[in-house]
Amino acid sequence: MTMKKQINLLRGWPNPSLLPTVAIQTAAQAALSDPAISTPGLLYGPDPGYQPLRESISSWLSRFYGNPLQDGETAADRAERICITGGASQNLACALQVFTDPLYTRAWMVAPCYFLACRIFDDSGLKMTAVGEGEEGVDLKALEDGLQAYERDVEIAETLKRPKPWSKIYRHVIYLVPTFANPSGRTMSLTCRMSLVHLARKYDALIISDDVYDFLQWPTSSTSQPLTTAILPRLVDIDRTMEPVPGEDSYGNAMSNGSFSKISGPGVRTGWAEATPKLAYGLSQCGSSRSGGAPSQLTATIIDSLLRSGDLERHIVTELLPGYKRRYQLMLSAVKRHLVPLGVTVMEDKIDGKNVFGGYFLWLELPRLVDAEVVSIACQEREDLIVAFGKMFEVEGDESIKFSNSLRLCFAWVDEEDLEDGVQKLSRALRDVMDGKASIKTLKDDMGEFK
Ligand SMILES: Cc1ncc(COP(=O)(O)O)c(C=O)c1O
Structure with missing residues (x-):
């Protein structure tokens, strides 16, 4: 009997072929062979981090986000x-330690x-508390209703933490991934970004925006020009x-x-x-940075060398952008071929009228009444395919917004030749669930209509 090859479309990691190993080796060599770099690199760093890297990041970001000095x-x-x-x-944990308080602060998670x-x-x-994405990236009306109700109904509590001269405690934190979101792939519109900053100012909220996929973007139209500047300002740029x-x-x-x-x-x-x-300084005063210096001090010297040589930007443009675009296209066309005929829909986001996609993930909606968790179990049991189901992306402690019909597929991790096979496995498992063939203990009664 031949064993089926496992395919993992859950894992949100880069495929090993996309790692810039040689460029990092060169950068490490440069950093470690110069005592002016290696000595500070091997000692405790200053609280806000390795100064040359702070400067090289700032000039790289001003090019990418179009914020000249x-x-x-x-x-x-x-x-x-x-x-x-x-x-x-790690930084999310530090930011919450410094700028929030368990008695005083409420967290709003975009789901x-x-x-x-x-x-x-x-x-x-x-x-x-969960807040939906709505059409534009965050459901502003639901968020404002929630903030208002909270201010009305919940007495302003004392803070548990003592006041510190380098920090402030925000009343609210809003957490989201506004560009090429994990898991939905959605990108928040410009007007929504501006309104969100207005709301944050009005209600004393700190928006924590994971901008980790911003650089991985490609046109979905036929143009082959790489996108080397951001399509939209970050929330932090709007606030600035x-x-x-x-x-x-x-x-x-x-x-x-x-x-x-x-x-x-x-x-x-x-x-x-x-x-x-002021906030950046407060963050650097987090207890663990005060004690140990900024995290990742030695690696910071290597990354600085990688940025200054231009190797990182070159790697992004020559390897990552075409590589991820190809993977996205392979997976999307497989989804259209094998899953759309079964009634599945896929998020293909249009960003303020621009045909651009990015990040690592496709977000699928299964036909109504098909439970994505059941499909995910069928994938694993029958096809040795691992996929993430919507319930995983509900907010802990507030499951009021449900994603029982949704699946997330990652096109970054598996080898390119497995992308289509993975989607085919999913289509077989989905068909089995819909035909009532999958003998799954958790199969729900209301799946009857597919038996
Ligand atoms: C939205 C988001 N934030 C944070 C992370 C983790 O980032 P890091 O590796 O920098 O801790 C991920 C990784 O999947 C992510 O998707």
Whole structure:
């Protein structure tokens, strides 16, 4: 009997062929062979992180997001807005430690939600409420209704934490992935971004925006030109420039959580936060950074070399953009061939009229009454295919917004030649569930109409 090959469309990792191993080797060699770099790299770093990397990130981001330096502004001034982190996950934990309080702060999670974020909020003792994405990226009406009701019905609590001169405790935190979202692939429109910043200012909320997929974008039309600048401003850019512009003493209302995980490799465990200088400084005063210095100090010197040589941007443009575009097209056409005829729909987002897609994921809606968890179990049992089902992306402690019909497929991890096979396996399992052939213990009664 031949064993079926396992295909894993759940794992949100880059395929090993997409890792810039040689460029990282060169960067590590350059960093470690110069004592002016290797010595600080091997010692404790300053709390906000390795200064040359703060500056090289800031000039790279100003090119990518189209924010040239303004009159009298230097690269070092801009770098005050950046704090080096140990990646988006680690920094989310630090930001919640410094700027929230379990008694005073309420968390609002845009759903479907990056599922591993919930535990980080839970670790900080925060209660979470789900808010839908709506058509534009976040359901603003539901969010504002929720914020208003909270202010009306919940007494302003004392904070558990003592006040600190380097931080403030926000009343609310809004967590989301506004561009090429994990899991839905959706991108928030510009008007929605602006309205969200308005709301955050009105209700004393800190928006924590995981901007980890912004660089992985491609046109979905026939043009082959790579997209080397951002299609939309980040929420943190809007908060920086929208009137009334936050003053020097303001913490602002948005933090961008950036990461090198998806554009170099998750093992580098290095990222950055961008916010007002005051918030970036407060973040650097998190207890673990005060004690150990900024995270990922040695890797920060290597990433700095990777950025300054131009190798990282070259890798993104020559390897990642065409590679992910090809993978996306392969998976999308397989979905259209094998799943759409079964009644499945796929999110193909149009961003403010532009034909652009990006990130790692396709989000599917199964025919009504087909339970995605049942399909996912059938995939595993019958086809040795691993897929993520919608329930995984509901908000912990508030399952009021359900995704029982949805599946997430990742096109980044498996080998290219397995993308179509994976989708075919899914279509066989889905057909079996719909025909009532899958003998699955959790099969629901209301699946009867497919038997
Ligand atoms: C939205 C989102 N945030 C954060 C992360 C993790 O980022 P990091 O590796 O920088 O901790 C991921 C990885 O899948 C992600 O999709």
